[in-house]
Amino acid sequence: MNNPPAPTCPEIFRAFFRIGVTSFGGGLVAYLRDEIVTKKNWMTPDDFLAALEIGQTLPGLNSVNVAIIAGRRLAGARGAIAAATGLVIPGVVILVILGLLYVRFRDNRDVAAALAGIAAAAVGLLLQVTLKIGAKQFLNPLDLFFVLLTFVLVGLYHVSLPVALFLIAPFAIILRRPRKEEAK
Amino acid sequence: MRELVSLLNVFCLLSLLAVGGGSAVLPQMEHETVTIHQWVTADDFATIYSLGQMAPGPNMSMVGLIGFKAANHAGMSNGWAFAAMLVVLLAFYLPSSFLTYAVSHVWDSFKENPWRDAVQRGMAPITIGLMLAGVYAVGKTASFNPQHSFHFNTLTVTIGLAVTAWLFLRRTNPAFLILLGGVVGWFFLRGI
Incomplete structure (x- = not known):
């Protein structure tokens, strides 16, 4: 095995910055994999999958969590900071510009109509992502029960999220507890 | 502060x-x-x-x-x-x-x-x-808003469902569809 030399923090920042600029339309994890595994050869596919598993299990955005883990593997704490800031900063700058334009032109009839269309389309996107990720859960009666319970409590009755999690999660996890016969 | x-x-x-x-x-x-x-x-x-x-x-x-x-x-x-x-x-x-x-x-x-x-x-x-609740939280303003006319709501719901259906049928960059939603909105929602 001849590993490529460990990248420096500026190199890490540049690589993640490039993703931060080009990744229009979400699906960030795919962009990250392409850059880190395929182009730069900084992680093996298995290492990336392991990082993604941690990133999905813990709270926070999956993409930012993966950036933190990958950056840490490559160059420690400073690598993690370089990766996360590189990923986030371009989008923030663009959002500031969009936000200032919004504040300036929100009362314009044309802009308001376009924004209404954009918001309506964004809801459709979120619905599609939810249905796609949740396909398995919607088809399993027990999972569907927890999906609807969470939706009703948090979405309709505004039960506070930490309260809802502490009420529902223990039951949901216990019902999926490891069984003896499944253990090796 | x-x-x-x-x-x-x-x-x-x-x-x-x-x-x-x-x-x-x-x-x-x-x-x-x-x-x-x-x-x-x-x-x-x-x-x-x-x-x-x-x-x-x-x-x-x-x-x-x-x-x-x-x-x-x-x-x-x-x-x-x-x-x-x-x-x-x-x-x-x-x-x-x-x-x-x-x-x-x-x-x-x-x-x-x-x-x-x-x-x-x-x-x-x-x-x-929770994601479904997120769809509802944003959708009750952006898709089906009682303050808007029925005609307006029909259009916004249609735009949303069209995006959902399209993404299931074709791999498309969602940013493009959202911009398209803006164009459709500008064209059809202006006068309502």
């Missing part, structure tokens, strides 16, 4: 509650920022969320704009509003990042633990339920 502390409190908590990604905290975020603290209107929230979908990078960076608007709403100067934006971004990204950084150190020791699978399988439907 008090407003900055409130923003810090709300978004730090949201950061640590974002199980399964940022979309899971949308319903709670909408409730906190629109109904409880009234930092932004429901319309602003829906628009800011959709702006986040158009920008590259993590969509949830749009929380910064909520901080900006909250500071504006509290009568702060633009300088303070930018400070509020940074506070919200740091509050939303730092806590979960610290946690991930720390846990990735010790991950290998409980990777093989059978309960890890139970936690993931148990939390999955809760995440989906």
Whole structure:
């Protein structure tokens, strides 16, 4: 095995910055994999999958969590900071510009109509992502029960999220507890 | 100043509650920022969320704009509003990042633990339920809003469902469809 030399923090920042600029339309994890595994050869596919598993299990955005883990593997704490800031900063700058334009032109009839269309389309996107990720859960009666319970409590009755999690999660996890016969 | 502390409190908590990604905290975020603290209107929230979908990078960076608007709403100067934006971004990204950084150190020791699978399988439907609640939280303003005419709502619901259906049928960059939604909105929703 001849590993490529460990990248420096500026190199890490540049690589993640490039993703931060080009990744229009979400699906960030795919962009990250392409850059880190395929182009730069900084992680093996298995290492990336392991990082993604941690990133999905813990709270926070999956993409930012993966950036933190990958950056840490490559160059420690400073690598993690370089990766996360590189990923986030371009989008923030663009959002500031969009936000200032919004504040300036929100009362314009044309802009308001376009924004209404954009918001309506964004809801459709979120619905599609939810249905796609949740396909398995919607088809399993027990999972569907927890999906609807969470939706009703948090979405309709505004039960506070930490309260809802502490009420529902223990039951949901216990019902999926490891069984003896499944253990090796 | 008090407003900055409130923003810090709300978004730090949201950061640590974002199980399964940022979309899971949308319903709670909408409730906190629109109904409880009234930092932004429901319309602003829906628009800011959709702006986040158009920008590259993590969509949830749009929380910064909520901080900006909250500071504006509290009568702060633009300088303070930018400070509020940074506070919200740091509050939303730092806590979960610290946690991930720390846990990735010790991950290998409980990777093989059978309960890890139970936690993931148990939390999955809760995440989906929260995302569905997010669709509702944004949709009740952006898609089916009682303040708009029936004709207007028919169009916004149609735009949303068309995007959903399209994405199931074709692999398309969602940013393109959202821009297209803007064009359709500009063309058809202007006069209503």
